[in-house]
Amino acid sequence: MDERTGWHRAQPWVSLLVRLGLAGVFLVAGGLKVTDLAANGRAVNAYQIMSYDAAMVVGAIQPFVEIAVGLLLLIGLATRLAAWLSAGMMVAFIAGISSAWARGLNIDCGCFSKGGQLPPGVTPNYLPEIFRDVAFLAMAIFLIIYPVSRFSLDARLDRPFSAEPAEDDVLEEDSDESTDHTAQRRGRA
Amino acid sequence: MSSRKDQNAAARMVRDQIAKEQRRKRTMWISIAAVSALVIAGLIGWGIYAGAKTTEFTAPKGANTAGNGITNGSGPVVVDEYVDFLCPHCKTFHDEAAASIDQLAADGKITLITHPVAYLDGASTNRYSTRASAASGCAAEYGKFTAFADVLFANQPAEGGAGPTDDDLIALGRQAGLGDDFAQCVRDKRFVNWAGHVSEEAGRAGVTGTPTVLVNGKPTQASAATIAAAVAAAAGATPSASTS
Structure with missing residues (x-):
């Protein structure tokens, strides 16, 4: 499985950076x-896309x-x-900003702020906002392709990939019946 | 027919199959947990929104018929101004234009409707926007809305910190000539729901920022000169000497 190339060793670390970066974006924005x-x-x-309510x-x-x-x-x-959801949200944000731009609306995107109408005389800066969201979208797509990352709960739960020997390693020698048992136990947990 | 080697291979295949099945199940449970977390998060937001929605309100005396602003004058051209007592641009606008707008109202040229919205509750630690708007409702109730608005803007706090308390607002009211009945109104929070109603109606009208000025419903730049020009255009007359 491990092809000992540089990329294979680096990828979980890169995914970690991307994951934490995107997490920061969402936590700050939210x-x-x-x-x-x-x-x-x-x-x-x-954005005048849906009704007020x-x-x-x-x-x-x-x-x-x-x-x-x-x-x-x-x-x-x-x-x-989570990466799929991030990508979906970014696509929605990009679509919203583009649509506001296309309709000539003069708004603050509200991406990292309270948003709203810009005061007269202030021209909106839609292009950098779209580029920024495209960059975030690229990060999300990277995580969809390479979701395995260091220090993740996924890796911790995914015992076969875990470094430490887990109790379920009986799986290797045991009969079908008891493996079934283990699966059920885990399913309920 | 089946050698030992084949048996081993078959066993490995079964094991792989089971491992795969287990991983699939685990992924499913993790996904369910994650989606539940998201749904719960969304429900929290919805619950807070539904809980904060204004219901019953009483408009103060001097409010327009819609109950979402305080009127001044009864001229033919309607000027709506949406201001938040905490918004720095609203203070700038007030300092520059309030006198000439009040004059237009006094001259019978316009009906001024001031909507004291509470948009910036997030910009003070003690919901100053809502409390100031509610207090301005009390001032309107006792006939001193304009004077009280002048005092509020003259004593506008900085954004980000704690705004004047209710006691401070009562003291500011006294500067505007308001008395004990005003003080009681502020303490009773009589027009807090009204402040919410004003803000909600403003949002519904598409007002996303303050100050926003509409002359006969048309967005107009918030300055004395442009408002005077827009009023004159709406009235079908040339700008009068008093506004130039």
Whole structure:
């Protein structure tokens, strides 16, 4: 399995960096918004994509989901799933910003702030915001392709890849019946 | 037919199969746990939103019929201004334009509707925006909204820290000529729900930032000159000498 190439040894470390980087992005973005949900709802409403009430609900839910995804990435649980969700959110954000741009809206994207309308005379800077989200999207896609990373709960739970010998190593010698048993035990845990 | 080697190979295949099946199950449970965490996170957000939604409110005297702003004057052109007492740009706008806008109202040219929104509760540690807006409702109730707004902007706290307390607001009210009934109104938090209603209606109207000024419903730059020009255009007249 281990092809002893440089990349094979480096990949889990690179994945770790990407995972923690993306976790930081989501925790910061969610943390900044979670203190004022109404303001975030108005920021969503500023995109004029959905009704006011829908925007307020989305605005209230989004920071918590961002923090949850950030925490999953931080501890490395369900990394690939969390990466898929990250990628999905980034695609949605990129689409939202592009659509605001295309419609000539003059808004703050609200990516790392409370967002809203920009004061007159201030021109929005959509392109860097889109590039930044594309970079985050690339990080998420990397994690989808290479979800195995160092210091992750996934690796800890995935015993066959674990360095330390686990009690289930009986699996190697035991009969089918008892292995079945082990699987059930683990399933219930 | 089956040699020992074949048996070993078969056993290994079965073991691999079982290991694969176990990994699949584990992944499934981990995914379920992760998705549950996300759903719970979303529900927390929704619960907080639903719990914070304003329900019953009473509008103070001097409010417009919609109950989402305080009126001043009764001229033909309607000027809506959305301000947050904590917003620095609103203070700049107030300092620069309030006198001439009040004059337009006094001259019978405009109906000024001031919407004291509480958008910046996140920018003070003690919900100053909401409390200031509610207190301005009390001031309107006792007929001194404009004077109280002047005092609030003159004593605007910096964003990020603790804003004036309710007692401080009462003291500021006295500067504007408000008395004990105002003090009681502030202590009773009589118009806190109204402040929420003003903010919600403003959000519904698409106001995402403050200050926002609408002249007959049209967004206008928040400055004395542009507002005067927009009012004059809306009234179908040339700008009068008093506003130039």
